[in-house]
Amino acid sequence: MLSVYEAIRRRRDVRAEFTGEPVPEEVLNRILGAAHSAPSVGNTQPWDFVVVRRPETLDVFAEHVADARRRFAESLPDDRRTTFDPIKIEGIRESGMGVVVTYDRSRGGEHILGRHTVDDTGLFSAVLAIQNLWLAAAAENIGVGWVSFYDEPYLTELLGIPGPVRPIAWLCVGHVAEFQQVPDLERFGWRGRRPLADAIHLDEF
Amino acid sequence: MLSVYEAIRRRRDVRAEFTGEPVPEEVLNRILGAAHSAPSVGNTQPWDFVVVRRPETLDVFAEHVADARRRFAESLPDDRRTTFDPIKIEGIRESGMGVVVTYDRSRGGEHILGRHTVDDTGLFSAVLAIQNLWLAAAAENIGVGWVSFYDEPYLTELLGIPGPVRPIAWLCVGHVAEFQQVPDLERFGWRGRRPLADAIHLDEF
Structure with missing residues (x-):
């Protein structure tokens, strides 16, 4: 089984490499179980x-995302648009499966231990679950691609998500032909890696 | 080295078990390197x-958090307050080290691939880094406790964090005597675990 560091190193945001081979139920359950083991504010899960x-x-969600892609491309200046054009932004049909992660701010009632000072900690909890899911998937040789080119009300309606629950991610989850060594956005020249030392500050920012 | 699943299972939100033994520089760098390998929207890091x-x-931050704790306790009805009283909410001094994770929404300029439709994806990226950090720490036998009982402007001022950068977590990071088997909030009766099956929906919410 893959070590934590190896899974962190190998994990990629997958777009073009999905094979469409179905993910067995027990593998999906292990991956979702990993997500469900994430920490959460006040243990609200x-x-x-x-x-x-x-x-x-x-199909219908892929169409919606293609529209959002066009709108983004049109908003770009020429040089950025040229870099953006070859980048594949989703694998919704090709993966054969979406896992939509939602956040329910009403869960746990009125008194949430750790959310009264920083309200966003509830939302953060659901994001922590996503990273567990992603790393467990990498350990299972399953790819994940996080699609965020969508209008939230559209996705809410599409899946019948009731208020106040909020969809926060559409993840394409599926078998892959390979994991790229270098992230797509780096390979396609969108944006490179920042040195770790630049991200670390001592005692003060 | 710990497998992903084992790290996910063993990871705890640590409060009372810090020993104060210093974390070696190379261990801290591996952990921060894991955090820095997280995915991010538009590769903005x-x-x-x-x-x-x-x-x-x-010391001064621990005092501030103690105040916030008192304010929260006072806001609780009696039954919740009784459950909250024995729960330790931080290990700021005992761990000997805080790692404050910040989010810079200006990084990457104006055109962020994947943030134009869902603005929060930028914030989410920094949270994904936190979960990488947490799991890498577990693999190194290092405990992490996420403290969120603080006022954001206070922490911003304390560490000289410039706008628009936002501190999103104070993590106590340090050696531990042990990892608890059961999360504190479950052991102390604050809130129990939800069955995984309740969290999974098929095709619609």
Whole structure:
């Protein structure tokens, strides 16, 4: 089984490498179990996972994302648009499965230990679950691609998500032909890696 | 080296078990390197890590958090307050080190691939780095406790964090006597675990 550091190193945001081979139920359950073991503020576990395999839903969501892609491309200056054009931004149909992670701010009632001073900690909890999911998937040789080119009300409606629950990520989850060594956005010249030393400060920012 | 699943299972939010033994520089660098390998929207890497070891800073922040704890306790109804009283909420001095994770929304300029539709994805990136840090720490037998009982402007001022950078977590990071098997909030009766099956939905919420 992959070590933590190896999973962290190998993990990629996958777009073009999905094979479409179905993920066995027990593998998916292990991955979702890892997500569900994340820490959460006041132990609220405010996440849910909507596993989307219905082809019509994948199709219609992929269309919506393609629209959002066009809108973003149009907003770019020429040099950025040239860099953006070859970048694949999703693998919604090709992966064959979406896992939509949601955040329920009402879970746990009124008194949330650790959320009364910093309200966002509830939202953060659901994001921690996503990283557990991603690393467990890497350990299972399963790829994950986080799609964020969508309008939140559209996705909410599409999956029948009730208020105040909020979808925070559409993850394409599926078998991959390979994991890239270098992140797509680096390979395609969108943005490179920052040295670690630049990110570390001592005692003061 | 610990497998991903074992690290996910063993990871705890540590409060009372810090020994105060200093974390060697190379271990801290591996842990921060893991955090820095997190995915980020548009590959912006919008996080920074302020490593706080200055005893006066730890002291003054611990005092601030104790105040916030009192305010929270006073806001609780009697039954919740009784459950909250024995729960230790921080290990700021005892761990001997804080790692403050910040989010810089200006990093990457104006056109952020993947943030134009969902603005929070920038913030989410920094949270993904926190979970990498946490799991790498578990693999190194180092404990992490996320303290969120603080006022954000106070922490910003304390560490000289410039706008628009935002501190999103104070993590106590240090050697531990042991990792608890059961999360503190479960052991102390604050809130129990939700079955995984309740968190999974098929095709619709």
